[in-house]
Amino acid sequence: MRASRLVTLLLLLQNRGRMTARQLAEELEVSVRTVYRDVEALAAAGIPLYGEAGHEGGYRLVDGYRTRLTGLTAEEAQAAFLAALPGTAADLGLGEALAAAQLKLRAALPAELRAHAGRIQERFLLDAPGWYGDPDETPHLAAVAAAVWARRAVVLRYRRWRAPEEIERRVEPYGLVLKAGRWYLVAGGPSGTRTYRVDQVVELTPQEEEFTVPDGFGLAAYWQAYLADFRARLHTGEALVRLTPEGARRLGVTPGVTLGVPPVEDGWTQARVPIESVDHAHGEFLRLGAEVEVLEPAELRERIAATARALAVRYRSEN
Template sequence: MRASRLVTLLLLLQNRGRMTAGQLAEELEVSVRTVYRDVEALAAAGIPLYGAAGHAGGYRLVDGYRTRLTGLTPDEAQAAFLAALPGAAADLGLGEALATAQLKLRAALPAELREHAGRIRERFLLDAPGWYSDADRTPHLAAVAAAVWERRAVLLRYRRWRAPEEIERRVEPYGLVLKAGRWYLVAGGPSGIRTYRVDQILALRPLAEFAAPEGFDLAAYWQDHVAGFRSRLHTGEALVRLTAEGARRLGVTPTSDGWTKARVPIESIDHAHGEFLRLGTDIEVLSPPELRDRMAETVRTLAARYDDHPARTPRT
């Protein structure tokens, strides 16, 4: 553990230049006293660093010195592929490995590229989850990830939406996908390749290793899975009239400055009813008749409710 910390300290000084003992202690999550001991150990090992006291003081490496300790461990290499999603790396238990991998990658870059990489990190951030959803609780995510890394089959106890609601199944994990802040396991089982929500896994027990199917492509499978999901989702169609704003919000190309007629796919009458109500006066449903009647009934109910509201301000 200390050896890893010493390497990290050295890489921090190489990447950032002068740093105080307090800054190093905060980065390494140790005490300032521990930083003093680590600096002494590095100096005793022949690392050319020096410290200066005072307001502008701190530790730094002698100008021109560069360490060659930039090889990545397996965990760090895995974490590097999740560099754009630090939250995902942390979920998988690779947060510390990601931080060390990024330090090593920056240390291996020429000075001008290190500066460019630093500007990117300062100015761009990818935050995958949506605004109105909390992160799912995924207590078994680390175990699932371990099974994926090790190509180890697992026995799942899983909650699903149809009866029986709880099932137990042996599956072979092929990969993990993070979609809109939610983790999905892609795994082979008795009925072929299936997708499981990791937050719905109730229990998991690792089994023997397995051989992955030859030629399986996780990205290609997921693309087909998403396309199939969308085709099953939109099983109907509605004919609507839209204002320019309504067309914009539904992603429809307006045909004029006035109203635009369009046919839009819908999942169901109930779902379309709720979605179209969000557009307010920017939409009129023409068909199917059942959906138009539902919209009209809702509008009448709302109009009556607001018209009879006791707290309405009287006109003067």
């Protein structure tokens, strides 16, 4: 355990420069006294580090000193290769850079860890997009990514679902998110921070002016809040339905467990289920065919009954 901590301490100083004993203790989750002992051990082992007293003091390595020691465990090396998605890197124009980085990382690893990393690529493949539908065309993804890296504003011509269907807007790109095979741009604009589907960008014009991300903004925290808000708005109503055992299975509910309502004698289950809208629920319940009967709301029941009548007429036998 201590050997691993010494490596971590050394790498912290190498990557961050000067750090105080208090900062190192917080990073390593040990006491300041333990940091003092670890620093003495590194110095005794010949590592060229020194301490500076005073308010601006701390520990640092001698300028120019770099260690080739990666400090990676077998699990950390596996995770590094598992997290590197070739398709994602290629989308961002970093495919060659990723391949080169993996070669360098592999070369820096001891033989045993190289074997572990190689097995990851042989046995695991991450394919983010869903099964149905062609992948989104994102011809402007590389330009969006470049603006995110450079912290430069862009003018988007953007296609959306409501009128006006095409808008032009100057935005400040904060970050990119890949969700279920689809790229989203998180950007600040006239109406605050918004999320844009990159495949709906019709035209993009880079601007010269740079911007600063607002204090306190975190991409991961924003995305989690965005998802929570999306889910809260997704199901704004409910429907009262009767389901056969097959209908309950296909709808993903378990009578008496998920619904809290046991089946009645004929095997049907009555339950209230959340719906996004009447239009959306109309299509979803039609997919269940005769395995479901909608009781409420009346508008949804009548919509499905009207569709059933139209289908009966269309498929009525001529005989």
